[in-house]
Amino acid sequence: MSGETYGDRGNKDRSITNPAGMGTAMPVKPGGHAHPAPGGPFLIGEAMTGGYGKGADILHGCTIAVERGEIAVIVGPNGAGKSTAMKAVFGMLDLRSGSVRLDGEDITALSPQDRVKRGMGFVPQVRNIFPSMTVEENLEMGAFIRKDDFRQTMEQVYTLFPILRDKRKQAAGELSGGQRQQVAVGRALMTRPKVLMLDEPTAGVSPIVMDELFDRILEVARTGIPILMVEQNARQALEIADKGYVLVQGGNAFTGTGKELLADPDVRRSFLGG
Ligand SMILES: Nc1ncnc2c1ncn2[C@@H]1O[C@H](COP(=O)(O)OP(=O)(O)OP(=O)(O)O)[C@@H](O)[C@H]1O
Ligand SMILES: [Mg+2]
Numbered sequence: 001m002s003g004e005t006y007g008d009r010g011n012k013d014r015s016i017t018n019p020a021g022m023g024t025a026m027p028v029k030p031g032g033h034a035h036p037a038p039g040g041p042f043l044i045g046e047a048m049t050g051g052y053g054k055g056a057d058i059l060h061g062c063t064i065a066v067e068r069g070e071i072a073v074i075v076g077p078n079g080a081g082k083s084t085a086m087k088a089v090f091g092m093l094d095l096r097s098g099s100v101r102l103d104g105e106d107i108t109a110l111s112p113q114d115r116v117k118r119g120m121g122f123v124p125q126v127r128n129i130f131p132s133m134t135v136e137e138n139l140e141m142g143a144f145i146r147k148d149d150f151r152q153t154m155e156q157v158y159t160l161f162p163i164l165r166d167k168r169k170q171a172a173g174e175l176s177g178g179q180r181q182q183v184a185v186g187r188a189l190m191t192r193p194k195v196l197m198l199d200e201p202t203a204g205v206s207p208i209v210m211d212e213l214f215d216r217i218l219e220v221a222r223t224g225i226p227i228l229m230v231e232q233n234a235r236q237a238l239e240i241a242d243k244g245y246v247l248v249q250g251g252n253a254f255t256g257t258g259k260e261l262l263a264d265p266d267v268r269r270s271f272l273g274g
Helices: 082-090 112-117 135-140 149-162 164-168 179-187 207-222 234-239 258-263 265-269
Strands: 043-052 058-067 071-075 097-100 120-123 195-200 227-230 243-250 251-257
Touching: 043 082, 058 071, 058 082, 058 097, 058 227, 058 243, 058 251, 071 082, 071 207, 082 097, 082 120, 082 195, 082 227, 082 243, 097 265, 112 120, 120 179, 135 149, 135 179, 149 164, 149 207, 164 179, 179 195, 179 207, 195 265, 207 227, 207 234, 243 258, 251 258, 258 265
Parallel strands: 071 227, 071 243, 120 195, 195 227
Antiparallel strands: 043 058, 043 097, 243 251
């Protein structure tokens, strides 16, 4: 049950967290949005409204954020706009209103590539690897913005995901689902990001592989990289989350710590299967 599976991540340094955000899980009124911590979260997409091209708005004042040293998890039903919110934070959507800030700086107008240069790593939900390229080539592609020697980072990725070292000369498309997700996360780590965004890193993998991937993600978080991730496995994800966001129809339905959301009767009934 809660907490026991993954234990405590041991992040006791509350100086980097927001005491004001530690209340009970808060239902958010439609159109309302969560308020950032004093000093601001490390990465925040705040009050985002917008959709794809000239289509109808998908996001309606949606806010997602992650603090320094933390893991934030976004859950919600299919079609809620979780991936859209992630893409908006990464700059793949033209927002009609709202803003994105990284380390206090407004980056709303930056292209995705410029956001990568500023330290954002993003693993999208689909098409997150180059299947015909080898594992190693995928990692090299991940380092595309780097002009320096990235061998050491590649070694770190291989240490984190040993199976990738074994399969480094194999086409990434030949790997299993869980292994491919490791390639995708590894690729994103190659830029040495300051913050990592993962959209359903455990999609389509078995429960055992899911546990392993969560462990690796926790390991990455312990190196000090804040992680903002979308997860279909809501209960397990909230167990490792410092902060959780439940999105419904493009807006914030509930926001709280992972523990608060797991304990909230409404959240349990509606999104965690009771
Ligand atoms: N590229 C796109 N062009 C137009 N509409 C899109 C596009 N991608 C998603 N949508 C629409 O945006 C809405 C939200 O989709 P989104 O993929 O963000 O949901 P999600 O919460 O990530 O769902 P899932 O849990 O299935 O991944 C849906 O109605 C979807 O049809
Ligand atoms: Mg999605």
